[in-house]
Amino acid sequence: MKDKPIVELKNVSKIYKMGDVEVKAVNDVSLEIYPKEFVAIMGASGSGKSTMMHLIGALDLPTKGEIYIKKQKLNKFTENQLSNLRGKTIGFVFQDFYLISTLTALENVRLPILFQENDETEEEYNKRCINLLEIVGLQDRINHKQTELSGGQQQRVAIARALANDPEIILGDEPTGALDSKSSKEIINLFKKLNNIGKTIIIITHDLNVAKNAKRIITLKDGKIIEDKKNKPE
Numbered sequence: 228m229k230d231k232p233i234v235e236l237k238n239v240s241k242i243y244k245m246g247d248v249e250v251k252a253v254n255d256v257s258l259e260i261y262p263k264e265f266v267a268i269m270g271a272s273g274s275g276k277s278t279m280m281h282l283i284g285a286l287d288l289p290t291k292g293e294i295y296i297k298k299q300k301l302n303k304f305t306e307n308q309l310s311n312l313r314g315k316t317i318g319f320v321f322q323d324f325y326l327i328s329t330l331t332a333l334e335n336v337r338l339p340i341l342f343q344e345n346d347e348t349e350e351e352y353n354k355r356c357i358n359l360l361e362i363v364g365l366q367d368r369i370n371h372k373q374t375e376l377s378g379g380q381q382q383r384v385a386i387a388r389a390l391a392n393d394p395e396i397i398l399g400d401e402p403t404g405a406l407d408s409k410s411s412k413e414i415i416n417l418f419k420k421l422n423n424i425g426k427t428i429i430i431i432t433h434d435l436n437v438a439k440n441a442k443r444i445i446t447l448k449d450g451k452i453i454e455d456k457k458n459k460p461e
Contacts, residue, residue: 231298232259233395233427234283239292240450241278252278254450255292260429262395265422265460267430267441275450277400280431284317284398285309297395314339317396318389322404324381328373332365332384333357335373339391359387363417379410386417397421399430403437415440419460 241253253275260266260283270276281287282294285301286309294301296316301309313319326335336356340347347355360369363383373381382402389397399418403411415437422428422442430441438444439461446454 230261232295233262233297234258234260234429235293235295236282236289237293237295239282239289239294241275241282241287242290251450253282253289256450256452257292258445258452258455260427262427263422263425265419265428265430265440265442266445267432267438267443267458268445268447269432269435269438270447271433273449274447276431276433276447278450279447280398280400283429284319285313315392316394317398318386318392318394320382320386320389320397320399320402322401324373324378324385324405326373326381326384331370331372332360332376332387333369335384336360336387336391339388356387356391359390360384362390362420363387377410378406379413382406382410382414383417386414386421390421394426396427396429399428399432401432402430403432403434411437 236256236258239253239256240251243250243252268276268279282289285296288302296312299312333356336359337352340352357369360366363386365380365383368376368380376384403414406414418428418430419440430437432438439458442458442460444456444458445452
């Protein structure tokens with residue numbers, strides 16, 4: 228029996244109005260992403276990929292069409308419902324790391340847990356966050372602050388933070404955009420590792436060299452999908 232999509236878009240459009248002009252940032256897109264896939268969504272500037280990221284990440288709702296995450300239709304969700312869904316289901320990794328400079332790596336990773344209801348004691352979720360930093364290879368940087376970490380290490384902290392609530396989906400928006408080639412490769416390998424342990428990985432990128440590491444590549448142009456193909460990762 229085939230898995231049901233973890234993310235599904237049905238004839239989705241996102242239209243922005245600029246005066247009397249309508250801009251279709253995403254134009255009648257239908258898409259299914261399944262659990263444990265590693266998908267790259269790529270395109271040039273203006274292709275609609277950033278808008279697509281906001282829609283898939285439940286950060287925005289479509290003008291037309293339907294969006295489902297884990298079979299839940301999002302169109303009539305309240306902002307509180309969307310926030311709750313994001314907190315439990317999606318871990319975000321951005322080009323900018325958005326770490327709090329006065330906090331240690333461990334304290335940054337702990338932040339999402341503070342805003343979600345859970346039954347863990349402080350000792351239990353401290354232990355879990357330390358384990359996440361070990362997963363991303365920062366077991367020796369737990370008490371380091373942002374200024375003591377390289378760009379690649381800061382992005383690893385951001386990935387550990389994205390994993391804090393054990394989301395099923397990791398959504399990366401140009402996650403290697405601020406990194407050198409060596410650090411970029413390390414971060415991509417980390418995404419592969421997370422995919423291998425069962426996470427659904429969706430990366431938004433303009434960089435074909437990044438996209439080639441995914442198992443499926445979706446290409447956007449002018450708000451439409453022009454190609455959707457399986458890929459043998461490099």
